[in-house]
Amino acid sequence: MSPIEIGVSSVVLIVFFIYTGLYIPVALGLISFVGVWIIRDNVDIAVALLSESVSDTISALTFAAIPLFALMGLITQKAGIGRDVYEVANFIFYRIRGGLGIATVAANAIFASITGSSIASASVFTKVAVPEMRRFGFKTRFSVGVVAGSSVLGMLIPPSNMLIIYAIVTEQSIGQMFIAGIVPGILLAIAYAGLILFLAYFVPRFVGGQQSAGIAAEDWASMNWFDFSAKVTPVIILVLVVLGGIYGGIVTPVEAGALGALTALIIAIVKRALSLRDFWEILVETGHIAASILFLIISASMYSRMLGVAGLPTLFGDFLIHMELTLVTLMVIYVIMLILLGTILDTSSIILIIVPLFLGVLDSYGIDLVWFGIVTVVGAEIGLLTPPLGISCFVIKSTIDDPSVSLADIFIGALPFAVTMLLVLIVLIAYPVLSLGLLNFSFL
Amino acid sequence: TNTAGATETIKMTAIDGYSTKSMWVREFIGFFIPAIDKKLAATGNYKIQWNQAFGGQIVKVRGVMSGLQKGLGDIGVVTAVFHGDKLPLQQIAFATPFVTTDPGLVARTFDGLAGKFPAIKQAFAKFGQVYLTNGAVLDSYQIFSKKSITKLGDFQGLKVGSAGLNLRWLQGFGAAGVSGSLVTYYNKLKTGVLDAIMLWPESVAGRKMYEVAPYVLKANLGSVNSKAITANAKSWKKLPGEVQKAIRAAAVEYRDRLAEQALAKAAGSFAKIKANGGKIHTMDQAGRVEWANKMPNVAKGWAASLEKKGLPGNAMLTSYMDTMRAAKQPIIRQWDKE
Amino acid sequence: MSEYEQGALPSSGAPKSLIAAKLGLGLDGLLSVMNSIGSGWIFLLMVMICVDATGRTFFAHPFHGVNELVEMSIVGIVFMQLGDATRRGRLTRSDGFYNLMRARAPGFWRYQATIFELLGITFFVIVLTGAIPEMIDAYQLDYFVGEEGLFTFPEWPIKLVIVLGCLVTLLQFVRILWRIVRTGSAQISPPGA
Ligand code: NA
Ligand code: NA
Numbered sequence: 001m002s003p004i005e006i007g008v009s010s011v012v013l014i015v016f017f018i019y020t021g022l023y024i025p026v027a028l029g030l031i032s033f034v035g036v037w038i039i040r041d042n043v044d045i046a047v048a049l050l051s052e053s054v055s056d057t058i059s060a061l062t063f064a065a066i067p068l069f070a071l072m073g074l075i076t077q078k079a080g081i082g083r084d085v086y087e088v089a090n091f092i093f094y095r096i097r098g099g100l101g102i103a104t105v106a107a108n109a110i111f112a113s114i115t116g117s118s119i120a121s122a123s124v125f126t127k128v129a130v131p132e133m134r135r136f137g138f139k140t141r142f143s144v145g146v147v148a149g150s151s152v153l154g155m156l157i158p159p160s161n162m163l164i165i166y167a168i169v170t171e172q173s174i175g176q177m178f179i180a181g182i183v184p185g186i187l188l189a190i191a192y193a194g195l196i197l198f199l200a201y202f203v204p205r206f207v208g209g210q211q212s213a214g215i216a217a218e219d220w221a222s223m224n225w226f227d228f229s230a231k232v233t234p235v236i237i238l239v240l241v242v243l244g245g246i247y248g249g250i251v252t253p254v255e256a257g258a259l260g261a262l263t264a265l266i267i268a269i270v271k272r273a274l275s276l277r278d279f280w281e282i283l284v285e286t287g288h289i290a291a292s293i294l295f296l297i298i299s300a301s302m303y304s305r306m307l308g309v310a311g312l313p314t315l316f317g318d319f320l321i322h323m324e325l326t327l328v329t330l331m332v333i334y335v336i337m338l339i340l341l342g343t344i345l346d347t348s349s350i351i352l353i354i355v356p357l358f359l360g361v362l363d364s365y366g367i368d369l370v371w372f373g374i375v376t377v378v379g380a381e382i383g384l385l386t387p388p389l390g391i392s393c394f395v396i397k398s399t400i401d402d403p404s405v406s407l408a409d410i411f412i413g414a415l416p417f418a419v420t421m422l423l424v425l426i427v428l429i430a431y432p433v434l435s436l437g438l439l440n441f442s443f444l
Numbered sequence: 445t446n447t448a449g450a451t452e453t454i455k456m457t458a459i460d461g462y463s464t465k466s467m468w469v470r471e472f473i474g475f476f477i478p479a480i481d482k483k484l485a486a487t488g489n490y491k492i493q494w495n496q497a498f499g500g501q502i503v504k505v506r507g508v509m510s511g512l513q514k515g516l517g518d519i520g521v522v523t524a525v526f527h528g529d530k531l532p533l534q535q536i537a538f539a540t541p542f543v544t545t546d547p548g549l550v551a552r553t554f555d556g557l558a559g560k561f562p563a564i565k566q567a568f569a570k571f572g573q574v575y576l577t578n579g580a581v582l583d584s585y586q587i588f589s590k591k592s593i594t595k596l597g598d599f600q601g602l603k604v605g606s607a608g609l610n611l612r613w614l615q616g617f618g619a620a621g622v623s624g625s626l627v628t629y630y631n632k633l634k635t636g637v638l639d640a641i642m643l644w645p646e647s648v649a650g651r652k653m654y655e656v657a658p659y660v661l662k663a664n665l666g667s668v669n670s671k672a673i674t675a676n677a678k679s680w681k682k683l684p685g686e687v688q689k690a691i692r693a694a695a696v697e698y699r700d701r702l703a704e705q706a707l708a709k710a711a712g713s714f715a716k717i718k719a720n721g722g723k724i725h726t727m728d729q730a731g732r733v734e735w736a737n738k739m740p741n742v743a744k745g746w747a748a749s750l751e752k753k754g755l756p757g758n759a760m761l762t763s764y765m766d767t768m769r770a771a772k773q774p775i776i777r778q779w780d781k782e
Numbered sequence: 783m784s785e786y787e788q789g790a791l792p793s794s795g796a797p798k799s800l801i802a803a804k805l806g807l808g809l810d811g812l813l814s815v816m817n818s819i820g821s822g823w824i825f826l827l828m829v830m831i832c833v834d835a836t837g838r839t840f841f842a843h844p845f846h847g848v849n850e851l852v853e854m855s856i857v858g859i860v861f862m863q864l865g866d867a868t869r870r871g872r873l874t875r876s877d878g879f880y881n882l883m884r885a886r887a888p889g890f891w892r893y894q895a896t897i898f899e900l901l902g903i904t905f906f907v908i909v910l911t912g913a914i915p916e917m918i919d920a921y922q923l924d925y926f927v928g929e930e931g932l933f934t935f936p937e938w939p940i941k942l943v944i945v946l947g948c949l950v951t952l953l954q955f956v957r958i959l960w961r962i963v964r965t966g967s968a969q970i971s972p973p974g975a
Binding site: 040042044045048049052056057060061062168169171173174175246249250251252253255304305307308309310311313314356359 | 457463465494495496497499500501502503504506507510511514515516624627628630631632634635636637651
């Protein structure tokens with residue numbers, strides 16, 4: 001079999017097995033194993049590929065950010081900080097049509113600045129926002145769709161595990177990647193708010209929801225300034241610790257994760273919102289998140305290493321150079337690949353697999369790697385919302401604990417948000433200044 | 445084997461965890477591979493079809509060693525400094541600072557040792573590899589810092605990043621050595637995880653680290669051979685003699701080319717650092733002598749630990765220093781004669 | 783996916799085989815112990831990084847080897863938790879078609895599930911084939927991380943955790959397979975249900 005045949009058939013097999021429900025790490029690992037066995041005609045090398053990936057992939061300092069930001073997210077969730085942010089956002093936005101949806105987006109954008117993963121965002125707001133929105137008559141599909149869509153902000157607005165992974169792969173500065181993510185993150189949040197307004201006015205049957213008159217009776221709708229500041233102070237403290245720590249040049253992103261988790265723990269204890277038993281459950285949950293995500297990263301690494309053994313990245317680079325594509329064509333191809341891979345792989349796997357393929361040709365186009373990173377992360381995160389593998393949707397499904405909400409409902413609800421992401425991505429590609437503008441300010 | 449005059453195509457996979465951002469990978473692609481291809485083209489009997497898997501496509505930076513051992517790649521650049529446990533012999537230049545700033549001499553001398561002391565090649569053979577040559581990719585280690593460092597006392601309480609055994613060059617001066625990878629230093633300096641780094645000018649200028657560590661202490665600590673070019677033993681055995689010969693010859697040319705490039709880049713890199721606001725302080729000879737004499741005798745410790753494992757540490761050290769003395773290097777401390 | 787779907791915890795029904803039940807309890811115990819170690823390890827990781835980060839501000843002399851310990855901790859945490867994560871149905875899968883078959887075509891689903899569990903077992907057998915010799919090498923040849931004379935830590939304990947983690951995950955797959963073959967379902971009622 002030629003490398004290209006191996007590449008194509010491996011993709012077909014992976015799609016088949018993931019669709020039919022084989023454990024994804026098992027599918028990626030076994031297909032990589034068989035692939036290398038065929039290419040090298042040597043079973044020992046194929047075994048070595050798997051064991052090398054297992055021992056060598058995640059033993060890097062930066063991966064510690066994943067459990068740490070997950071831990072911080074879970075503690076803030078338990079401490080009710082997510083709920084507080086959401087109530088404040090509700091208080092501000094409930095008068096608007098679809099206001100609880102916009103509030104979810106706004107709360108997610110704020111929460112995103114204290115968490116590094118979309119998983120934390122998705123699980124917090126599934127518990128906080130979905131019941132609230134359903135209570136006020138919003139359609140289930142819309143409610144979970146808003147949560148899924150806006151959870152993506154968690155990985156775009158810094159701190160962000162995906163920007164960290166991209167920075168590792170391309171040897172860029174994590175701090176610069178974070179700064180570059182700020183404006184695109186805010187832009188995406190605004191686009192989501194616009195989408196919700198549009199849907200609320202033009203497709204009300206999809207959105208549902210009561211008008212503000214029915215909501216005004218809620219406690220949070222008549223929030224006083226004391227309540228307001230009591231609810232936002234913990235967030236401000238956490239943002240100061242995490243983002244202030246990173247941009248103040250005091251701590252690394254990983255350390256910001258650890259300090260953020262500790263600060264959240266202290267806040268939770270002060271708020272008397274956390275028993276010892278709760279905390280233990282949170283640690284166990286963090287462990288499960290770390291195990292499932294990092295093991296997925298390990299198996300994705302097996303697959304990308306197999307492609308490397310097949311020589312596909314080199315062939316692909318040569319192919320692109322010989323095609324003499326224009327920058328626009330190149331980016332179109334790139335985005336299409338991101339989206340296709342996004343249907344079956346998680347964001348970090350996509351970055352790990354596809355970025356090395358393109359890295360070789362970027363220089364000849366004079367492409368800025370920071371900008372390319374933002375494009376990559378936004379493009380790959382569209383996949384968080386697309387079936388069959390959409391991590392954000394999975395997290396919602398496993399958190400919501402309601403058999404009447406199917407995975408399909410969540411994917412359908414998230415679809416308009418995925419489309420909006422694509423439009424924002426096109427804008428980000430057309431105007432690199434949106435990603436790179438802030439980098440020119442020396443105070444950062 | 446080639447009576448019909450047809451060209452036989454051989455597949456080879458070259459690996460390194462580092463990307464083309466690194467000088468030795470650029471030269472691997474732009475110099476080493478073409479040099480092999482050219483030699484083979486001269487007779488036309490064989491042609492290598494290369495799979496160039498750099499930048500972590502198959503292995504990460506610390507995984508080249510096991511990747512070549514297990515056959516994930518056929519040939520590659522092992523960063524030996526990461527493997528103090530598996531390749532202690534390769535650390536000799538790291539154990540002997542203030543001896544030379546000539547990377548070409550270091551690399552040639554080590555190849556000389558590899559010819560003289562079978563233990564060096566045996567170490568690689570134990571890990572399923574054939575040693576081809578080594579590579580010195582830096583002219584000399586220097587100190588790059590956030591705050592001005594001009595004397596040894598300035599190291600008190602600082603966290604200094606570097607890769608390996610050279611962290612011991614700071615022992616006794618109140619600094620803490622933090623081992624880490626080149627690619628993480630910028631951020632670590634910026635955030636204060638590190639106060640200084642021990643690196644060479646080309647890598648600092650290339651990664652714009654002068655932005656976060658503008659002060660340079662030019663102390664000319666010494667050049668080292670941090671790389672080993674090796675091949676997977678099974679793949680190597682299958683190669684025809686002519687191909688083996690071509691690769692070996694090209695490897696030596698590649699070794700010398702790396703040293704040449706390391707020197708050539710150094711001057712320009714200092715200029716770039718200076719042009720971007722860097723402040724270079726050249727340490728005077730008295731300061732260097734004080735430094736060399738106050739640090740522990742890392743070389744003796746290194747040799748003793750090898751002797752304990754039944755390896756010829758002392759003889760290697762003497763041989764290395766003898767070569768340096770014969771080459772009239774400005775040696776500050778005679779590490780082998782204490 | 784419910785917490786108890788993947789064959790977690792002892793069945794509320796009377797066990798058909800006492801030996802199998804005892805083996806199952808033993809595995810559950812092991813998974814729970816490893817899970818507890820992994821969970822505690824996360825807390826230690828957080829504390830370790832916080833102490834290091836604040837320590838360098840307040841003490842003149844920072845700590846050696848934190849980088850190496852953090853790197854090993856991540857691997858340790860993942861493989862301590864992998865078995866329990868699998869037991870709790872947290873190993874990533876796209877379950878739309880799978881659950882549809884389970885509900886609508888249980889006969890077909892039984893074959894499908896059997897094949898998938900066998901593939902999972904195969905995968906972990908392959909990983910272990912590579913990982914066990916690596917662990918033995920690391921132990922016998924004294925591999926370490928860090929630099930001699932500064933800070934070193936042996937590599938074998940973390941290799942042992944990798945092997946243990948893969949082994950219990952493999953056993954968990956075997957148990958699910960056993961349940962599918964014996965009872966035609968991987969579904970277990972949660973305790974008290
Ligand atoms: Na974030
Ligand atoms: Na997807």
